[in-house]
Amino acid sequence: MASIGQVIFWGMIILIFLVGGLIILIFCIAFTRTQTAFVESRDASPVGNIGDDVMLDCSFHTSGAGGEPANAVSVTWEKAGLSGVVFRYRDRAAQLEDQNPQFRDRAKIFPSVVATGNVSLLLRNVGPRDAGVYRCSVTAPSGRGSDSVNLRVAAYSSPRFTLLEKSLSAEAQRWYPKPNVTWTDHVGHALNASSHFFNNSAGIFRIVTTLLDPVRNDDTYTCVVCNNLVSSVSQATVTERGVMARTYFTFNLAPTLMPLHLAFTTPLHLWAYCLLT
Incomplete structure (x- = not known):
């Protein structure tokens, strides 16, 4: 039966081998990553x-x-x-x-x-x-x-926003493949909307989407149009003079991956919705 000293000794030997192997592995990975293809x-x-x-x-x-x-x-x-x-x-x-x-x-x-x-x-x-x-x-x-x-x-394009009697609509002229459309308020809560898709002979879609609930002055609404390749995120602020909007595009590395970068924070469930449909 091994003594406590022998157990400690062999335990230390095994630990040294494990640590040494880990260090070698780290150096190998680091060296490989520094090798740049021609x-x-x-x-x-x-x-x-x-x-x-x-x-x-x-x-x-x-x-x-x-x-x-x-x-x-x-x-x-x-x-x-x-x-x-x-x-x-x-x-x-x-x-x-x-x-x-x-x-x-x-x-x-x-x-x-x-x-x-x-x-x-x-x-x-x-x-x-x-x-x-x-x-x-x-x-x-x-x-x-x-x-x-x-x-x-x-195919992708920025939507144009219009305000008519407290009803906010957006129209995007060119999208392919067929996208999904979602609306959220300034805190990220999903809003009800009606969206219609019209495709031409080339299969490119025109989108008209309208919020079903009345909007309020000085509030900001986010409209996301996205498919598995590209997403547009538009922030539209309603004012007394009309709508001020800005749109950012992000592109997915692959159909099953998250976008490489986000122009600003977007609820993750919206991205999942775009990528999985």
């Missing part, structure tokens, strides 16, 4: 607004402060599931012989900044079929690598 995107899940332009971020690490020789950098953008390239740059010029027709005259990078490591792609007039995973591949004297960008596509 090619990376600082915005891996952008949301493009239908009809607008969107920038797909991609950059690579140059060998020094002076950058890379421009004629020694080649860049290829591709989209998963499509033949051909989205855009190819080589020898200081676009090489578009095998460009997919979907991106003709709609995609470009900026040659003046390629040598500094910026190879982001500008995609013009975004539409629903542009959604998907894009891969940015770079070959340069300092290395080679690639990274992916998952482009999500939506």
